[in-house]
Amino acid sequence: MEASNNGIIRVAAEIVNSPGAAFRLARNKFGNYVIQAALKKTKEQGFKSFYDAIVRRLEPHRRALRQTAGGKNVLSIVEADDIPFQSAEEQNHSSVIRRNAVRNIYRLQYQPSSLQSHRCAKIKPFDKPRFLTTLSVINALANYSRPSSSGQSRGLCAEVGRSGEIHVIVGPMFAGKTTTLLKRMKSESSNGRFQGDSIKNSCHLDRTLKDLCFTGRVKEAVGILCCTGVKVFPETYSLLLQECIFRREYKKGRRIHWQMVVVGFIPEEYLKIKLLILYAKAGDLDTAHILFDMLVMKTLISWNSIIAGYVQKGLEEVGLSLYHRMRQYGWMPDQYTFASVFRACSSLAILEQGKQAHGILIKSQISGNVVVSSALMDMYFKCSNPEDGFQVFVKSLERNVITWTSLISGYGLHGQVSEVLDSFHQMINEGFKPNQITFLAVLSACSHGGLVDEGREYFLSMMRDYGVQPRGKHYAVMVDLLGRAGRLEEAYTFVEMSPCKDHPAVWGALLGACLWKNVAEIRSVMKGSGIKKESVAIIKSNKDTRYGLDSIVTHDGEKLPCLPLSDLSLFQEKLGAEVYDKLEVIGIDEAQFFEGLYDFCSKAADHDGKTVIVAGLDGDYLRRSFGSVLDIIPIADSVTKLTARCEVCGKRAFFTLRKTDETKTELIAGAEVYMPVCRQHYVSGQVVKETTKAVLELQNRQISSIL
Numbered sequence: 001m002e003a004s005n006n007g008i009i010r011v012a013a014e015i016v017n018s019p020g021a022a023f024r025l026a027r028n029k030f031g032n033y034v035i036q037a038a039l040k041k042t043k044e045q046g047f048k049s050f051y052d053a054i055v056r057r058l059e060p061h062r063r064a065l066r067q068t069a070g071g072k073n074v075l076s077i078v079e080a081d082d083i084p085f086q087s088a089e090e091q092n093h094s095s096v097i098r099r100n101a102v103r104n105i106y107r108l109q110y111q112p113s114s115l116q117s118h119r120c121a122k123i124k125p126f127d128k129p130r131f132l133t134t135l136s137v138i139n140a141l142a143n144y145s146r147p148s149s150s151g152q153s154r155g156l157c158a159e160v161g162r163s164g165e166i167h168v169i170v171g172p173m174f175a176g177k178t179t180t181l182l183k184r185m186k187s188e189s190s191n192g193r194f195q196g197d198s199i200k201n202s203c204h205l206d207r208t209l210k211d212l213c214f215t216g217r218v219k220e221a222v223g224i225l226c227c228t229g230v231k232v233f234p235e236t237y238s239l240l241l242q243e244c245i246f247r248r249e250y251k252k253g254r255r256i257h258w259q260m261v262v263v264g265f266i267p268e269e270y271l272k273i274k275l276l277i278l279y280a281k282a283g284d285l286d287t288a289h290i291l292f293d294m295l296v297m298k299t300l301i302s303w304n305s306i307i308a309g310y311v312q313k314g315l316e317e318v319g320l321s322l323y324h325r326m327r328q329y330g331w332m333p334d335q336y337t338f339a340s341v342f343r344a345c346s347s348l349a350i351l352e353q354g355k356q357a358h359g360i361l362i363k364s365q366i367s368g369n370v371v372v373s374s375a376l377m378d379m380y381f382k383c384s385n386p387e388d389g390f391q392v393f394v395k396s397l398e399r400n401v402i403t404w405t406s407l408i409s410g411y412g413l414h415g416q417v418s419e420v421l422d423s424f425h426q427m428i429n430e431g432f433k434p435n436q437i438t439f440l441a442v443l444s445a446c447s448h449g450g451l452v453d454e455g456r457e458y459f460l461s462m463m464r465d466y467g468v469q470p471r472g473k474h475y476a477v478m479v480d481l482l483g484r485a486g487r488l489e490e491a492y493t494f495v496e497m498s499p500c501k502d503h504p505a506v507w508g509a510l511l512g513a514c515l516w517k518n519v520a521e522i523r524s525v526m527k528g529s530g531i532k533k534e535s536v537a538i539i540k541s542n543k544d545t546r547y548g549l550d551s552i553v554t555h556d557g558e559k560l561p562c563l564p565l566s567d568l569s570l571f572q573e574k575l576g577a578e579v580y581d582k583l584e585v586i587g588i589d590e591a592q593f594f595e596g597l598y599d600f601c602s603k604a605a606d607h608d609g610k611t612v613i614v615a616g617l618d619g620d621y622l623r624r625s626f627g628s629v630l631d632i633i634p635i636a637d638s639v640t641k642l643t644a645r646c647e648v649c650g651k652r653a654f655f656t657l658r659k660t661d662e663t664k665t666e667l668i669a670g671a672e673v674y675m676p677v678c679r680q681h682y683v684s685g686q687v688v689k690e691t692t693k694a695v696l697e698l699q700n701r702q703i704s705s706i707l
Ligand SMILES: Nc1ncnc2c1ncn2[C@@H]1O[C@H](COP(=O)(O)OP(=O)(O)O)[C@@H](O)[C@H]1O
Pocket: 171, 172, 173, 174, 175, 176, 177, 178, 179, 180, 553, 554, 555, 556, 643, 644, 645, 646, 647, 676
């Protein structure tokens, strides 16, 4: 329930954000339902300012709205005025739902971090003047964008869910600062992995990287490779690239290539082909083409890769011209070449060229292959030749779920709903298990055929009978199916109940027909609600070498890997722009030892949208401000001062007493030198120290005079 309220409140916030959105929604078949819900919910939950803001957005369009059924429905709510706003008392007793909703709204509104200092909790929903200011600020910021660390500019809403924060944890030694930091970092990390998990023994690097690849931990392998700055064996590069290609982790593949360049590794011919495949699949055809031209010996694989790259990128004509060039050079195409050629012909709807290639395929006597048959069927279906498509299916020697699905999708493309369902049942009867794409085609056919009950039954049978988990797209088709059948309320409930509620396609389906200007913006809003923190990193000062450099360790021995740094400004460089961009939470331990703390934290939170958790000593052994920890309080979202137990009396300890005579501020040590103490024992401790010092000095003087 909470989530559903938040969902609609987020939509409401978006309406307020975008001047034309309310009007477009209200006039639209699906949209008016959404806006009605937004009006009702904002009213029910006492968001009067929001309600008023939506009404204001609709105001200039009243006349136009009267002309559509949806518009009239919306206006009837505005005009009926029958739902009372919650009383002030009720508002005081409002639940977590309300608080969360308010937080979400203000998170949305105060997204640009220059405004982050307005804390959600401090803003009351009925604080009208402030709210109005907020509205004008939203409008002013509608076009706000800021560059990412990699230099790209992100729109305001692209940043939703990346709201930066700074939290500061201070206190004396032994107060539990590091322990708290570790707990916070662990809870922020969904996958428990940390950047900078360094490899000490470079002799084992190849082995480690391979092991990581074999156990599916490519991300870690690439991260480690890029941190090391050394060449690895060609076969290790090959394995890493292969894994990246296989998993479609193209960005990681590029990082491997950059690493090769940085460490001066010159790839052999077969690695160049792997790189070519990587870039072609990633759609970076400029680089792919350079690599292709650089190949000393072009192979069929390299021709196929570059052709497929162009076809997949939608540059089918270039792909086909390369195919002709390849033929001129005397190369005989194989099944992969044909798959690309048929795909290109079907996209360009050039049946003649497709037929010619089909002729070459027959002559070449390449044995039946599901990939080729499916591409060929797709070509005939898309080139309005369903009979030939069916013939290809009939003649295909090898049939599997892919060929069946191509046939079913092909019929769906031509709106042949009964053929879709017949083929589906035939496929089941022949013992093939449908997959997600098959069900997508079946559900779409039901949607186009208005077969609501059948669609619902197929949807239910996916998991129940075939163990196929419905994904966002399936939910989206169901929403579409219900929407087309005019069952908007059901469609909305379906979205609310769906586990894929945050899936952009589901909301896209509901709002798709709404002429919503910034669908992408809504997507990011929906996504922002359930965002998982994928990437966290901890930094500590490399001055503290007590427990080794690669971990931060609490006084009672808990550890986490970290990046030791001499200077915070090196962090981004060490990690690489790409990894830094993905980071969501940055922990800094022993912050008192870092210069440039203010600049680092404000950039990370304000500009780059990171959550920064800083732990450090607020005061040194003399209780003077230590380093620049206190400088960041004005830019912090929260400050927590922890206490330890006084070593003398067991009361709360706020200060750190240095037991030795050393007077330099920075002195790395533990319990042998420092002890946490309460105020009373800090003062008496200082007196004891002073007295002891004086006595010792006196003794020394006496001894030297005697001598
Ligand atoms: N006098 C003390 N008061 C509180 N905790 C102490 C004391 N002496 C040792 N400890 C241990 O230190 C732990 C806190 O360690 P840590 O998180 O590393 O502190 P900090 O980072 O603030 O120095 C406590 O959980 C406790 O087990």
